[in-house]
Amino acid sequence: MNLELTEEQKLLQKTVREFAESEVKPFAKELDETGHFPRDTFKKAAELGLTGIAFPEAEGGAGFDHIAYSIVIEEISRCCASTGVILSVQNSLYCDPIHRFGTDAQKKKFLLPFARGEKIGCYALTEPQAGSNAAALQTKAAKKGDAYVVNGTKAWITNGGAADAAIVYVNTDPPKGERGITALVVEKGTPGFKVGKEEKKLGINATACCELVFTDCEIPAANRIGTKAKATKSRFPLSMAAASALPRKPPASLKARLKPL
Numbered sequence: 205m206n207l208e209l210t211e212e213q214k215l216l217q218k219t220v221r222e223f224a225e226s227e228v229k230p231f232a233k234e235l236d237e238t239g240h241f242p243r244d245t246f247k248k249a250a251e252l253g254l255t256g257i258a259f260p261e262a263e264g265g266a267g268f269d270h271i272a273y274s275i276v277i278e279e280i281s282r283c284c285a286s287t288g289v290i291l292s293v294q295n296s297l298y299c300d301p302i303h304r305f306g307t308d309a310q311k312k313k314f315l316l317p318f319a320r321g322e323k324i325g326c327y328a329l330t331e332p333q334a335g336s337n338a339a340a341l342q343t344k345a346a347k348k349g350d351a352y353v354v355n356g357t358k359a360w361i362t363n364g365g366a367a368d369a370a371i372v373y374v375n376t377d378p379p380k381g382e383r384g385i386t387a388l389v390v391e392k393g394t395p396g397f398k399v400g401k402e403e404k405k406l407g408i409n410a411t412a413c414c415e416l417v418f419t420d421c422e423i424p425a426a427n428r429i430g431t432k433a434k435a436t437k438s439r440f441p442l443s444m445a446a447a448s449a450l451p452r453k454p455p456a457s458l459k460a461r462l463k464p465l
């Protein structure tokens with residue numbers, strides 16, 4: 205088995221290492237001390253295509269693969285572990301489920317601007333009483349017409365305070381236990397959704413973790429991701445028809461920015 209990086213992967217590694225040294229490392233200590241969300245760094249990372257590394261350009265991504273994603277997160281984390289987690293959450297916890305299981309309409313609204321880094325995403329699974337055993341989550345979503353009414357509290361949500369949208373894991377059918385768990389996309393500003401306290405453990409909170417609180421929060425049923433009938437097939441990009449209907453803007457192409465070794 206050949207584990208050597210390809211020439212393109214080496215170029216990517218070098219490009220991202222230089223970016224991390226110059227744009228991430230100088231602020232790592234401050235981030236550890238304050239726990240503020242690094243908006244400027246996030247914006248610069250987005251310009252380089254690091255907020256949607258392994259998604260097709262038609263979905264707002266940089267068109268790379270998961271090895272490239274690993275190289276990027278490794279290089280960023282080498283200079284600042286917190287920024288590495290922040291970008292990892294944007295790419296793999298927020299964008300990826302929508303890329304894999306979202307409908308074309310969901311991808312247009314909840315993936316494209318996030319993969320481009322114009323918006324920030326987060327992933328809300330953990331609860332104060334449900335960590336490793338995530339299946340014990342108690343956030344409930346009762347169906348009401350074409351909406352779900354969500355009640356519950358999520359804890360330790362990276363990017364939580366800064367995010368424009370969250371993938372929130374809820375139980376729509378509590379008697380079914382963990383088989384009733386599903387995911388809804390909740391947008392910032394939705395009535396009944398607020399950011400709770402900042403999480404602090406050992407005095408450190410460098411990934412801008414917050415609680416997210418839902419009180420009779422009505423979410424359109426169309427925001428449910430992974431419904432079997434409507435999901436776009438896993439791993440396949442948008443259909444050509446859907447892609448051509450997307451708003452036109454050149455994606456931040458990481459490939460075009462690779463510098464020679």
Ligand SMILES: Cc1cc2nc3c(=O)[nH]c(=O)nc-3n(C[C@H](O)[C@H](O)[C@H](O)COP(=O)(O)OP(=O)(O)OC[C@H]3O[C@@H](n4cnc5c(N)ncnc54)[C@H](O)[C@@H]3O)c2cc1C
Pocket residue numbers: 293326327328329330334335336337359360361362363411413
């Ligand atoms: C910096 C940070 C960022 C985070 N970001 C997010 C996020 O973006 N979204 C999100 O949903 N969550 C997030 N989390 C929460 C994280 O996913 C949970 O902390 C994790 O699932 C562990 O849960 P817990 O902290 O409640 O620990 P617990 O589940 O209480 O576990 C405590 C200890 O017991 C051990 N343990 C637990 N169960 C068993 C078992 N059955 N057998 C043996 N050992 C066991 C664990 O390994 C651990 O050492 C974040 C946490 C941190 C610290």
